[in-house]
Amino acid sequence: MTVTETRVITKRIHDRPEDSWTIDGALASGAYEGLRAAFAMGRDAIGEEQVKASGLRGRGGAGFPTATKWSFLPAGSYPRYLVVNADEGEPSTFKDRMLIERDPHQLIEGIAIAAFAIECNLAFVYIRGEFALGYERLEQAVAEAKAKGFLGMNILGSGFDLDIVVHRGAGAYICGEETALLESLEGERGMPRIRPPFPAIEGLYAKPTVVNNVETISTLPHIVRMGGEEYAKLGVDRSTGTRVFSLSGHVKRPGNYEVELGVTFRDLLYSPELGGGITDDRKVKFFIPGGASSQWLTGADEHLDAPLDMDFLEQNLGVMLGSGAVMVFDETVNPALVAWRLAKFFADESCGKCTPCREGTGWVEKVLYRIAHGQGRPQDFDMLLDVCDNISPGVTTAPFAQTTICPLGPSVVSPVASLQKYFRDEVLAMCTGPSTIPVSAS
């Protein structure tokens, strides 16, 4: 079956490639009409009615229902903060960068709607430091929105005030984790906090705080305009709406594609207007369905025909849709090499707070390096599993437990568990080195 895009939040980007990020381009294509509608329907109708009815779930990775997250804010406690997580760093995810660079007004409109709904007057966007152009465009858009009265005091005569501070990170993947992000925003090293208290109770500056992803917030103007129930008609079951999938690797047409949830991986990879098939018409060996932290799937029919549905994937295949990044690897790829590079990433990015992660990711990286480079030893694979079991007891049976504060450490377990599940024999065949050499620290 051939599937095409369903463009909701990427519509302006495609309709107005020449000026989608400018105030004129945005206003000519319906920007800030959702904000007017939000003011007209009133505060309570947004979160408790429209967003709840839409079934919107967070697009950052965990897929937590947005309306529920907002409802955790304690009544009568102010000030409250809204923090937009724009620290996109999950390997192979590149949707938020596009949404920021090419439609910053959609994001600002979404922020204004969310802030109005949760009674927040100061919102922050924590944008990844490497996104220099995105930062520039977002700052410009905030200034334009202020000049037009969409931000500032008494917005559009509603009596509601809002200011937005755009805050650049400085190169730390861990700051995409919401409590590490808050630490970083407070001027500290980006190390995750122990929860509880959750950010909704004690977040930024120990005040009630909502942290939402860029794509989640960018969806709000459309939910308000079309109505939550109408939005929920898109998608499938509890995975409502559309999502932007970042497709990369060995496909003919890598890129961001916005599709209704519920289409299959095969649709995404092979539809002529989406992935367009595998490079040089080779076969899929394996693919990573939800960003680097996710467990892998293979080119088997039962995997390719699985729907992009968060609950289905978790319950039936034990993988997560995560950040919506789909990385495709053809039959020429050595899976141990990919696993090693992912482990190297997690070892580099471990903040060092929890011992199992700080030490474990380094061990996994070193052992995978020698396996991937032909120097593996027969006992190496079981050693990997043992190290992983110290980070995530129950390694091979997702969902696993974790011995760390945040999910970064357990993420290194995903590639190892995937090797164990699908490529154990291939990896063991690479482990032909002598078994008596002592383990070296380098």
Place this chain on the structure above:
Amino acid sequence: MFTPENLERARAIVARYPRAKSAILPLAHLAQDQDGWLSPEAMREIAALTRVEPAEVLGTCSFYTMFKRDPVGRLVVSVCTNVTCLVTGGPEVLEHLARRYDDDDVYVEEVECLAACGGAPAMQVNYEFHEGLTPEMAEEIVEAYKRGELIPRGVSGGRVS
């Protein structure tokens, strides 16, 4: 030291936050764009502006890889080798550039995923994206910056006035 113009900017940045310490990262970016690196002197000045001890500024800044606490070249070339770039030629681009440039003007570094996987392999030059590279194209882009045909951002990615 911040120039008078940047000092004014720095004070305006501090004023945007409910707590001054939040301004450490933005001020460090500002200092790095101005000086080309984040010097101990700049960190002391940031400490005074944010009303914390200099050691706290160092403690925070040393956590983040974008801050260069030693002088680097005028051009910071960041090459991604994470998985999508790994299988599309990123390591070859990195190796070529690292061999080609061993000077005070160009600083080549290996970085993690830059969120440009749709155009892999990718690199940034002073945080400006360049995608769909071969080793030769990457070198040509760096040369274009060196010749002044491409105008680089500051080493922290800001526009330098």
